Amino acid sequence: MRxxxxxxxxxxxxxxxxxxxxxxxxxxxRQTPFRGIPRGNGRSYGDSALAPRVLSSRRLDRFLAFxxxxxxxxxxxxxxxxxxxxxxVPRGWFLPATPGTKLISVGGAIASDxxxxxxxxxxxxxxxxxxxxxxxxxxxxxxxxRTQHADLxxxxxxxxxxxxxxxxxxxxxxxxxxxxxxxxxxxxxxxDHALSLFSEHAGAPYSVAWIDCLATGPRLGRSLLMTGDxxxxxxxxxxxxxxxxxxxxxxxxxxxxxxxxxxNALYYHRVRTAQRERMVHFDPFFYPLDGIGHWNRIxxxxxxxxxxxxxxxxxxxxxxxxxxxxxxxxxxGSFLAVLKTFGPANDNPLSFPMEGYTLALDFxxxxxxxxxxxxxxxxxxxxxxxxxxxxxVRMSGDTFRAGYPRWEAFQELRRKYGADTTFxxxxxxxxxx
Amino acid sequence: xxxxxxxxxxxxxxxxTARRFARRGDRLYLLGRDPDRLDGMxxxxxxxxxxxxxxASFEAEDFARHPALLDQxxxxxGGLDVxxxxxxxxxxQRACEASFDTARRELNVNALGTLSLLTHLANRLESxxxxxxxxxxxxxxxxxxxSNYVYGxxxxxxxxFCQGLRNRLFGSxxxxxxxxxxxxxxxxxxxxxxxxxxAQPEQIAAGIEKAIGKGKDSVYxxxxxxxxxxxxKHIPEGIFKRLKL
Ligand SMILES: Cc1cc2nc3c(=O)[nH]c(=O)nc-3n(C[C@H](O)[C@H](O)[C@H](O)COP(=O)(O)OP(=O)(O)OC[C@H]3O[C@@H](n4cnc5c(N)ncnc54)[C@H](O)[C@@H]3O)c2cc1C
Numbered sequence: 001m002r003x004x005x006x007x008x009x010x011x012x013x014x015x016x017x018x019x020x021x022x023x024x025x026x027x028x029x030r031q032t033p034f035r036g037i038p039r040g041n042g043r044s045y046g047d048s049a050l051a052p053r054v055l056s057s058r059r060l061d062r063f064l065a066f067x068x069x070x071x072x073x074x075x076x077x078x079x080x081x082x083x084x085x086x087x088x089v090p091r092g093w094f095l096p097a098t099p100g101t102k103l104i105s106v107g108g109a110i111a112s113d114x115x116x117x118x119x120x121x122x123x124x125x126x127x128x129x130x131x132x133x134x135x136x137x138x139x140x141x142x143x144x145x146r147t148q149h150a151d152l153x154x155x156x157x158x159x160x161x162x163x164x165x166x167x168x169x170x171x172x173x174x175x176x177x178x179x180x181x182x183x184x185x186x187x188x189x190x191x192d193h194a195l196s197l198f199s200e201h202a203g204a205p206y207s208v209a210w211i212d213c214l215a216t217g218p219r220l221g222r223s224l225l226m227t228g229d230x231x232x233x234x235x236x237x238x239x240x241x242x243x244x245x246x247x248x249x250x251x252x253x254x255x256x257x258x259x260x261x262x263x264n265a266l267y268y269h270r271v272r273t274a275q276r277e278r279m280v281h282f283d284p285f286f287y288p289l290d291g292i293g294h295w296n297r298i299x300x301x302x303x304x305x306x307x308x309x310x311x312x313x314x315x316x317x318x319x320x321x322x323x324x325x326x327x328x329x330x331x332x333g334s335f336l337a338v339l340k341t342f343g344p345a346n347d348n349p350l351s352f353p354m355e356g357y358t359l360a361l362d363f364x365x366x367x368x369x370x371x372x373x374x375x376x377x378x379x380x381x382x383x384x385x386x387x388x389x390x391x392x393v394r395m396s397g398d399t400f401r402a403g404y405p406r407w408e409a410f411q412e413l414r415r416k417y418g419a420d421t422t423f424x425x426x427x428x429x430x431x432x433x
Numbered sequence: 434x435x436x437x438x439x440x441x442x443x444x445x446x447x448x449x450t451a452r453r454f455a456r457r458g459d460r461l462y463l464l465g466r467d468p469d470r471l472d473g474m475x476x477x478x479x480x481x482x483x484x485x486x487x488x489a490s491f492e493a494e495d496f497a498r499h500p501a502l503l504d505q506x507x508x509x510x511g512g513l514d515v516x517x518x519x520x521x522x523x524x525x526q527r528a529c530e531a532s533f534d535t536a537r538r539e540l541n542v543n544a545l546g547t548l549s550l551l552t553h554l555a556n557r558l559e560s561x562x563x564x565x566x567x568x569x570x571x572x573x574x575x576x577x578x579x580s581n582y583v584y585g586x587x588x589x590x591x592x593x594f595c596q597g598l599r600n601r602l603f604g605s606x607x608x609x610x611x612x613x614x615x616x617x618x619x620x621x622x623x624x625x626x627x628x629x630x631x632a633q634p635e636q637i638a639a640g641i642e643k644a645i646g647k648g649k650d651s652v653y654x655x656x657x658x659x660x661x662x663x664x665x666k667h668i669p670e671g672i673f674k675r676l677k678l
Contacts, residue, residue, distance in 0.1 A: 001627065020620055021470065059620075062473055063480035086456065087481055 003054065006296055007045040007393060009303030009365055012426070018056040022076065022167050025055070029165075030139035037425035038161040040108030041080060043101055045306045046393030047426035048160050049108075055165055057107045063087065064168060071173040072130065077107030077166045082290075084173075085282075090236050093173035094282070096128045100338075102287050107166040112390035113158035113351040116286070117206035117228070120343040122174075124351055126157035132169035137422035141167065155413045158351035160389055162423045162433060163414060178235050181206070181228040181285050185276045187268075191221025191321055195357070198341050201227050206285075212268045213337040213361065216328050220321065223339065224271055228285055299364050305393050307373055308352075308360035310342060311385035316357040319383035323359065323376055330372055334361040349406035349413075352388045360391070370394055389427070397432040407433070434484055436510040438503075440464045440550060441520025442488070443474060445619035446569065449638035450517060455483035462506040463488035465520070493520050493546030494538070503553050515565045515645060516554050518547055523621045529583040536583050543587035548594055555598055558607045565608040567645055568595050572613045572653065572662045578678040599650060610644055611651040615658040 003014045017034070019025045028034075036053030057078035064074040071093045073084065081095060082102040088094065099114040108114075110132060113124045122128070131145035134156060142164075144153040156163045186201075188194035194209050201207055204227035211223040289295055296304070311319030320339070327334070338360045345354040363369055377399045380387065386403025387395050401407055411433060414420040420433075437454050439447050442463035454461060455478040465471050468490045475486040487509045491502055507513055521543050529536035551566060558564035573581055574588030592611055599609035616622065616631045632655050640654035653659040668676070 021473070023469075062477040064473075064476065066480045090482075 003039075003042070003050060004303075005046050005049060005393070006043050007303050007305050007365070008296055008299070008301075009305075009393065010047060010050070010426070012047075012050045012052070014051065015053045016056055017054070018059050020059045022060065025060070025135060025165065025167065026139060026141065029055075029135060033137070033139060033422065034165075035422055035424070037423060037428075038107060038111070038165045040078065040105030040111070041103055043104045043108065044112065044390040045304075046391060047430070048112075048390055048392070050426045051424060057105055057166070060167070065170075068093075071175060072170060073173060074168065074170040075106060076168045077110075077132075078105050080105055081109065084171075088173055089176070089179055089282070092175055092177065092236055094176045094230070096122045096172070096174040097125045098286055100287065101290050103290055106169055106171070107161075110157055110166055110169060111159060111161045113346075113348055114390075115340075115342070115353050117208045117340065119353055120202060120207070120341045121205060123343060124157070124346060124348075124353060126346065126348060126351070128172045128174075129157065130170040130172060132156070133167045134164040135167055136164045137418035151413055152417065154348045155350070155410055157346075158348040158389075159410065160350065160427065161425065162410075162428055163417065163419050164423065176230045176236070177232045178230055179237070179282050180233065180235060180279050181230050181282060183226055183228045183278055183280045183285055185271050186225045186227075187271055187274050188221070188223045188225055190215075190219055191223075191317065191324065194221055194223045194225060194339065195317060195320075197225045198357075201225070202341070205229050207341065209339040210267065211324070211337040211339050211359070212265065213324060213327055213334050214265075215268075220324055220328065222268060224268060228280075230282075231279065299362075303365045304362055305365055305369075305373075306360055306362050306391040307376065308358060308388040308391045309376070309380040309385050310352065310354055310356055310358040310388070311380060311383040312354060312356040314356075315383035315385070319380065319385060320357055320359055322379045322383070326376060326379065327361070332363060332369075332372065334363060337361050349410040350389065350404055352386070352390075354386075356385070358388075360388075374399075392427065395431070397430070400431045435459045435514040436462075436512050438462045438464070438506045438510065438513055438516040440491070440516065440518045441493075441569075443467060443470045444519050444521065445621070445634040446614060446617060446637050446641070447517060447519035448474060449634040450519075450641050451478055452481055453638055453642045455479075455481040455486075458482050458484050460484045460510055461486045462510050464491040464502060464506070466490060466492065494541045496546070496549045499549050500553055503550070503557070507557070512561075513554075513557070513564055515567060516550075516558075517567045517569075517641070518550055519569045520546065521569065521621075524581070524584050526581050526583060539583055540587050540590075543584065544590040547591050551594065551598060555602060555607070559602055559605045562606050565610060565645055565648075566595075566598070567610040567612060567641065569612045569614065570595065572615060572658055575613075575662050576665055576673075580678060595651075608645075608648050610649055612641055612644065612654060613652065613658065613662075614654045615661070 001016055002011055004011050034055055037051040039049040039054040039056045060076035060078035062076050066073045068091045081104055097118055098116045109125045113126050115124050133141050134144050135141050142149050186197050188197050206228040209223040209225040211221060215222045340358050342353040342356055342358055381402050437459050439451055441447055443465040461483050463471055471488040475488050478486045524539035554566055570591045571588040573585040574592045577585050595609050595611045614637045617637055618627055618631050618633055637654045644652040
């Protein structure tokens with residue numbers, strides 16, 4: 001069947017295995033050993049869940065246990081974060097670390113060691129993970145936690161499916177007393193202002209900034225910074241809305257530098273005062289894009305990519321500023337430019353976050369984009385940063401190795417468990433893993 | 434809270450529908466073939482919010498056991514509001530052509546097993562004067578085609594039987610719903626190439642919940658199949674018999 005990542009390029013004709021139970025995975029994979037890559041809900045942008053053969057967790061979607069007293073949840077790897085919230089929010093529990101979409105699987109969340117607006121306080125997804133079971137290259141299953149097979153635990157968190165297939169996992173949720181948050185929006189005149197607002201509000205549980213990445217000169221980096229904090233009003237039962245959907249591919253010409261500039265300017269001026277406060281349901285606060293199904297179609301048939309990088313705190317202003325300047329000069333607009341702060345890095349060899357600032361930008365795939373992104377790579381590496389693997393579809397092996405100095409330990413561990421010849425994606429082949 | 438019996442509970446469509454019921458806080462009783470799968474499914478549904486879930490294993494062809502199984506279900510649920518009958522197999526048409534024994538087994542599972550259950554359930558609901566019988570049939574039962582007429586014949590029998598029951602039970606306040614899902618991406622159809630016409634079990638489940646709620650008589654799911662089958666039913670036999678369908 002034809003498969004793509006969320007960026008819709010490349011398209012791969014793949015053989016997809018979608019077993020319905022954990023025992024079925026094990027029986028099948030012992031009979032004919034699997035060669036290929038695990039796949040969750042296909043929300044990674046690039047080619048990390050693509051290979052000629054994929055082992056899908058889509059039908060491994062059962063809850064196994066939930067303790068409403070302690071907030072510990074055990075479920076199969078294909079359960080979506082959306083399903084978890086359905087079950088947990090009415091009982092007063094929330095995901096401590098969640099990305100900007102809830103339409104991803106638990107397996108995908110572990111394999112990308114995802115982060116959210118709470119990274120500066122709560123770290124990555126793996127910090128709240130108690131254990132998981134992992135099917136290895138030979139079809140055997142191992143229990144992994146911080147005390148059992150700890151090396152495999154760390155390598156699998158952020159390991160992009162390259163160590164084995166996650167079957168099921170236990171997570172710790174955090175207590176909440178409402179499904180609503182108090183959201184405060186601050187207008188930042190430029191990048192300096194934005195970064196100082198971030199430090200000023202470092203204690204806010206959630207924070208993120210939307211940058212108008214076409215503003216130039218003294219306004220470079222002007223943005224809206226939003227912070228959020230769950231309130232305490234006891235309203236846990238969430239109202240259900242019917243989602244919108246983009247029904248077809250938007251023709252390429254609809255997305256040009258003028259429409260993007262107009263969108264960004266409008267977005268920025270939506271907030272008229274320097275500071276605005278409102279109550280919002282967690283859904284639009286954390287998952288604004290999930291309300292619009294198939295929004296990836298707005299980039300048309302040619303597909304798109306998200307360029308997300310991180311630079312260390314000291315290099316924050318210089319690194320982010322240099323990238324923004326380069327984008328402004330190139331006149332390549334990005335609808336979405338999201339800036340966040342990260343807390344300290346964890347010790348998972350391929351986990352993306354490091355203490356500093358991260359910026360994510362969407363670009364339509366078009367001629368000339370790749371050399372341009374390579375220029376950005378150089379700026380990022382020069383500032384000691386790296387590129388996020390789960391969004392990547394094009395970085396070179398050299399860029400990868402420079403950004404992830406612990407790649408050798410990772411590769412060593414894959415060899416030890418026989419994963420290096422079994423679990424391979426288009427991305428791992430490209431990066432030389 | 435409704436009291437719901439689901440027969441053939443581990444089928445992909447039944448499972449997706451059961452999850453919708455669980456989310457509403459319904460009380461569920463599951464019948465299916467594989468006790469291990471039922472056990473896992475019951476736990477999943479409890480976590481998703483079902484008031485209670487019990488289950489028993491069952492064989493569609495074991496007609497003699499049906500009354501006792503339904504008794505157990507009634508007792509565990511403390512009554513019955515909705516019964517969803519969703520068990521079924523997809524016969525190998527070629528094998529059925531080669532051996533009537535094979536064909537008869539398929540007819541037992543896909544038609545007679547359903548008719549047996551419906552007979553017992555209809556009598557109970559009729560005397561209680563309320564309730565819904567929701568039965569999964571198929572557009573395949575609308576017209577016989579060379580590629581799957583054994584399955585089609587079984588489903589035609591289910592469709593007509595339900596029509597008759599609906600007519601019979603109308604006065605007693607019992608609702609009979611015939612569900613005709615088009616191509617659904619389930620393990621039963623894992624070997625097929627999936628195109629535009631394919632739906633996910635979750636979509637079908639949403640349609641089933643809605644059709645039960647609205648008291649519909651018969652639904653195609655997704656709805657566009659009503660148009661496709663309208664066209665297919667109206668092709669004159671003289672032409673139809675020449676088509677490779
Ligand atoms: C709108 C949007 C917003 C996003 N926002 C953020 C964000 O804020 N922060 C962030 O960190 N990410 C974000 N992402 C990225 C997303 O969280 C990750 O790509 C996530 O890994 C996708 O999960 P998935 O289930 O779709 O997995 P897939 O895309 O199918 O797979 C992703 C990776 O996980 C591996 N994998 C999947 N399942 C398993 C398994 N069972 N065992 C082993 N490996 C497995 C795959 O091999 C692949 O390498 C966003 C994505 C979108 C579309």
